[in-house]
Amino acid sequence: xxxxPDPRPSLRVAVLGCGVVGTEVVRLLTTQxxxxxxxxxxxxxxxxxxxxxxxxxxxxxxxxxLLTADGTTLVEKAxxxxxxxxxxxxxxxxxxxxxxxxxxVVTANKALLAxxxxxxYAAADxxxxxxxxxxxxxxxxxxxxxxxxxxxxxxxxxxxxxVNGTTNYVLDxxxxxxxxxxxxxxxxxxxxxxxxxxxxxxxxxxxxxKAAILASLAFHTRVxxxxxxxxxxxxxxxxxxxxxxxxxxxxxxxxxAERGEDADGTSGVQVRVHPALIRADHxxxxxxxxxxxxxxxxxxxxxxxxxxxxxxxxPTASAVLGDVVSVARHRVLGGRGPVESSxxxxxxxxxxxxxxxxxxRLEVADxxxxxxxxxxxxxxxxxxxxxxxxxxxGDATADPAVAHLVITTHTAPDASLRAxxxxxxxxxxxxxxxxxxxxxxx
Amino acid sequence: xxxxPDPRPSLRVAVLGCGVVGTEVVRLLTTQxxxxxxxxxxxxxxxxxxxxxxxxxxxxxxxxxLLTADGTTLVEKAxxxxxxxxxxxxxxxxxxxxxxxxxxVVTANKALLAxxxxxxYAAADxxxxxxxxxxxxxxxxxxxxxxxxxxxxxxxxxxxxxVNGTTNYVLDxxxxxxxxxxxxxxxxxxxxxxxxxxxxxxxxxxxxxKAAILASLAFHTRVxxxxxxxxxxxxxxxxxxxxxxxxxxxxxxxxxAERGEDADGTSGVQVRVHPALIRADHxxxxxxxxxxxxxxxxxxxxxxxxxxxxxxxxPTASAVLGDVVSVARHRVLGGRGPVESSxxxxxxxxxxxxxxxxxxRLEVADxxxxxxxxxxxxxxxxxxxxxxxxxxxGDATADPAVAHLVITTHTAPDASLRAxxxxxxxxxxxxxxxxxxxxxxx
Ligand SMILES: NC(=O)c1ccc[n+]([C@@H]2O[C@H](COP(=O)([O-])OP(=O)(O)OC[C@H]3O[C@@H](n4cnc5c(N)ncnc54)[C@H](OP(=O)(O)O)[C@@H]3O)[C@@H](O)[C@H]2O)c1
Ligand SMILES: NC(=O)c1ccc[n+]([C@@H]2O[C@H](COP(=O)([O-])OP(=O)(O)OC[C@H]3O[C@@H](n4cnc5c(N)ncnc54)[C@H](OP(=O)(O)O)[C@@H]3O)[C@@H](O)[C@H]2O)c1
Numbered sequence: 001x002x003x004x005p006d007p008r009p010s011l012r013v014a015v016l017g018c019g020v021v022g023t024e025v026v027r028l029l030t031t032q033x034x035x036x037x038x039x040x041x042x043x044x045x046x047x048x049x050x051x052x053x054x055x056x057x058x059x060x061x062x063x064x065x066l067l068t069a070d071g072t073t074l075v076e077k078a079x080x081x082x083x084x085x086x087x088x089x090x091x092x093x094x095x096x097x098x099x100x101x102x103x104x105v106v107t108a109n110k111a112l113l114a115x116x117x118x119x120x121y122a123a124a125d126x127x128x129x130x131x132x133x134x135x136x137x138x139x140x141x142x143x144x145x146x147x148x149x150x151x152x153x154x155x156x157x158x159x160x161x162x163v164n165g166t167t168n169y170v171l172d173x174x175x176x177x178x179x180x181x182x183x184x185x186x187x188x189x190x191x192x193x194x195x196x197x198x199x200x201x202x203x204x205x206x207x208x209x210k211a212a213i214l215a216s217l218a219f220h221t222r223v224x225x226x227x228x229x230x231x232x233x234x235x236x237x238x239x240x241x242x243x244x245x246x247x248x249x250x251x252x253x254x255x256x257a258e259r260g261e262d263a264d265g266t267s268g269v270q271v272r273v274h275p276a277l278i279r280a281d282h283x284x285x286x287x288x289x290x291x292x293x294x295x296x297x298x299x300x301x302x303x304x305x306x307x308x309x310x311x312x313x314x315p316t317a318s319a320v321l322g323d324v325v326s327v328a329r330h331r332v333l334g335g336r337g338p339v340e341s342s343x344x345x346x347x348x349x350x351x352x353x354x355x356x357x358x359x360x361r362l363e364v365a366d367x368x369x370x371x372x373x374x375x376x377x378x379x380x381x382x383x384x385x386x387x388x389x390x391x392x393x394g395d396a397t398a399d400p401a402v403a404h405l406v407i408t409t410h411t412a413p414d415a416s417l418r419a420x421x422x423x424x425x426x427x428x429x430x431x432x433x434x435x436x437x438x439x440x441x442x
Numbered sequence: 443x444x445x446x447p448d449p450r451p452s453l454r455v456a457v458l459g460c461g462v463v464g465t466e467v468v469r470l471l472t473t474q475x476x477x478x479x480x481x482x483x484x485x486x487x488x489x490x491x492x493x494x495x496x497x498x499x500x501x502x503x504x505x506x507x508l509l510t511a512d513g514t515t516l517v518e519k520a521x522x523x524x525x526x527x528x529x530x531x532x533x534x535x536x537x538x539x540x541x542x543x544x545x546x547v548v549t550a551n552k553a554l555l556a557x558x559x560x561x562x563y564a565a566a567d568x569x570x571x572x573x574x575x576x577x578x579x580x581x582x583x584x585x586x587x588x589x590x591x592x593x594x595x596x597x598x599x600x601x602x603x604x605v606n607g608t609t610n611y612v613l614d615x616x617x618x619x620x621x622x623x624x625x626x627x628x629x630x631x632x633x634x635x636x637x638x639x640x641x642x643x644x645x646x647x648x649x650x651x652k653a654a655i656l657a658s659l660a661f662h663t664r665v666x667x668x669x670x671x672x673x674x675x676x677x678x679x680x681x682x683x684x685x686x687x688x689x690x691x692x693x694x695x696x697x698x699a700e701r702g703e704d705a706d707g708t709s710g711v712q713v714r715v716h717p718a719l720i721r722a723d724h725x726x727x728x729x730x731x732x733x734x735x736x737x738x739x740x741x742x743x744x745x746x747x748x749x750x751x752x753x754x755x756x757p758t759a760s761a762v763l764g765d766v767v768s769v770a771r772h773r774v775l776g777g778r779g780p781v782e783s784s785x786x787x788x789x790x791x792x793x794x795x796x797x798x799x800x801x802x803r804l805e806v807a808d809x810x811x812x813x814x815x816x817x818x819x820x821x822x823x824x825x826x827x828x829x830x831x832x833x834x835x836g837d838a839t840a841d842p843a844v845a846h847l848v849i850t851t852h853t854a855p856d857a858s859l860r861a862x863x864x865x866x867x868x869x870x871x872x873x874x875x876x877x878x879x880x881x882x883x884x
Binding site: 024028032035036038039134140141142145146149150151152153154155220283286298299300301302303304305306307308309312314315317318319320321322323324325326329330333334335336338341343344 | 466470474477478480481576582583584587588591592593594595596597662725728740741742743744745746747748749750751754756757759760761762763764765766767768771772775776777778780783785786
């Protein structure tokens, strides 16, 4: 039997990078070719895969003949370029080169977008081509499309995201198994959830890049990596986790972007990454293991949550392919996807402008009148107390002269809280400030 | 000061219907006009609002001069038509008329799409215009866009949705407060969550319409309302809810669409709406009150969940406006959104082809050997038992000769289960089959 040639046009796809994600992108392009053709209205022809080393052994799904170390030449012959290489260079130059050559581009590179997104957005806009990046924020979870398209008729007030699976796994194991941070990180490494050098995850760098991208999309403004206040989870102790549970909370590393006001009334956005307590019945509290979720509060839509796998080669490849289908359809049917929307041009407010509730744990002298002293120190700084709890589980080994005090405040500006904590620390009935954690999602 | 005229083009928007949703659409179009203009690249000019009765008193946000009872003439002068009228006619004819006149259309009308979607899709396709309907499936929750765009490079295996807020509220109150169905429905009515005639919700008609739309999108095929096997919640008792909790589950009304096979090996989709048990630690179990959520299992992406408000004028208007911005941007910048994708043309399998786990509750004679008899009746029909539980909480008022048996099966085809239950009911040691509920989300 002679097969007649497929009458549909075909589009040339180049993949830059063939690691964890790239291999799965190649696999889906190959195994799902017929479905993709039906959905796009054109066959997607893989024309090459750029790697550093063409000789290294790879998954058999990758046709060795397609490998090349010359990404520059490769992008020149593609209609759609998928960048899953990572890092700043050469990813950045290759994407710009692809855009200049009129290719539509799809990238999963959060580091590059958080650092230099506007250059890429502007280049794509000038060339009239698509730049899609669904996989860069929360892996497989559709969040970029919902925020930039579904919510385009609404006003986002706040975004709270669990956008790093490694730290969520670590904190979850600390919560459910009582592990300490080191043990939980080692376990995550053994399972492949954490890198040998876990810095990017545990110090919050990865989450901060995602926070910058999310904030830019949600508030139609530009937020760069340097605008994000960042604290990792390295200071979180098993004790913090246990106390969170005792007070009806769990600790999560949150990426937070919200509208707010400075002390002098300047309206803007505040973007930060830090560990925080959230109520055990908040939808984000149920996000277990290495799963991610983004919780969005919008004026009209109310509360929304998007949940799924934030990493892993296969899930991430799903998001990449969704983008590939969108940009490819535009090439077949005409049209373009959303472009950068930064018209709001909001100032980024310093972390001191953030207003949240706090949980402060103190060791104090165990004698009458101590609580009154601490409470009046807070009142002097206009920080009002929502709840106080005094060392409930008597620890036999503990110093009987020392009591443990857990104070949850009402919403207060970060700056007042800092000043208050300093004042409280200076009281002679106070032995030490054990921890100060924000309480989010109220 | 003389304002210079806005140099941007403007688009004429007509709204059909000014009830719960329509009023909020008009409000957002009015109060958010500047932001919408910035996001669309053109001002959206509201040119008219079609209603049944132009004389009735309305929210002051609606300019009386824009009201008309003549929807037909109105749609002829609009670039974008928003249909939030509901019902089949005249909504259907007005939408077709708008499409023929080249308008882009946005609708929230699940009943119409489930009944006659393909006619509308085909008309929009022929006219080369956009037909968007994000609000028709789960109110404010972005689900249409993620399923038809973000997951376009993946294969959906199963969709489990809590897509009716009224029944979720009712079941939630039965679970948390021990109310019986009637009490919970009355409470929902008093709070405005349920209509005076709650049939469409409690009998699962509303959920069935949404299931048909979701199934069509997820599986690139056509599923109509009549293809959906539908059972409401009216048979769910306080006792069912209590037993669900005792066995670590909650009862939810689920809209389910999944790939499957018939007894003779035909591959297709199975779509159904019915109350079901889900494990208490499943992400859907935490969906409380009137919230909705759609849980998607895809081959590459894995498990995803989309959570938020499935109804209410304000949240629904957010989804409608997101669609308005998308279709308006296409008019300004060129291009078109996704069209119906039904290339897979899968057969819809009967409910008997569904394979799930079951929880069967029986009243049996309280004497030795009964469990053995029941177990062998199941084994004869190839239904294997996962767990058995015998009346754990001795009820003092109960007949001491009667024991309560709760059997959870492994996955079995619906047809075998039905036959098994009949055989078990026929055993003379069995007094009655108290309930048979599916267990989903395994
Ligand atoms: N992994 C995830 O779960 C995940 C999730 C979401 C987003 N992402 C993003 O996806 C991107 C890729 O991540 P990954 O985990 O797949 O990375 P990876 O496993 O380290 O793979 C990187 C690939 O890029 C190639 N490459 C790197 N530098 C190159 C250069 N200078 N010239 C040519 N090729 C080069 C490598 O070639 P060789 O094979 O020859 O070394 C390798 O094939 C990153 O931006 C990451 O942030 C990853
Ligand atoms: N309500 C929700 O929470 C929700 C959520 C998701 C989707 N939806 C969908 O949105 C649509 C609208 O729902 P709704 O709750 O806003 O309905 P509604 O409150 O009953 O409003 C219907 C509106 O349409 C007008 N209308 C009805 N029939 C008409 C006719 N023959 N000619 C002219 N105007 C007519 C009515 O005019 P009068 O004002 O003159 O009577 C009224 O303004 C429905 O398809 C519904 O399924 C609703």
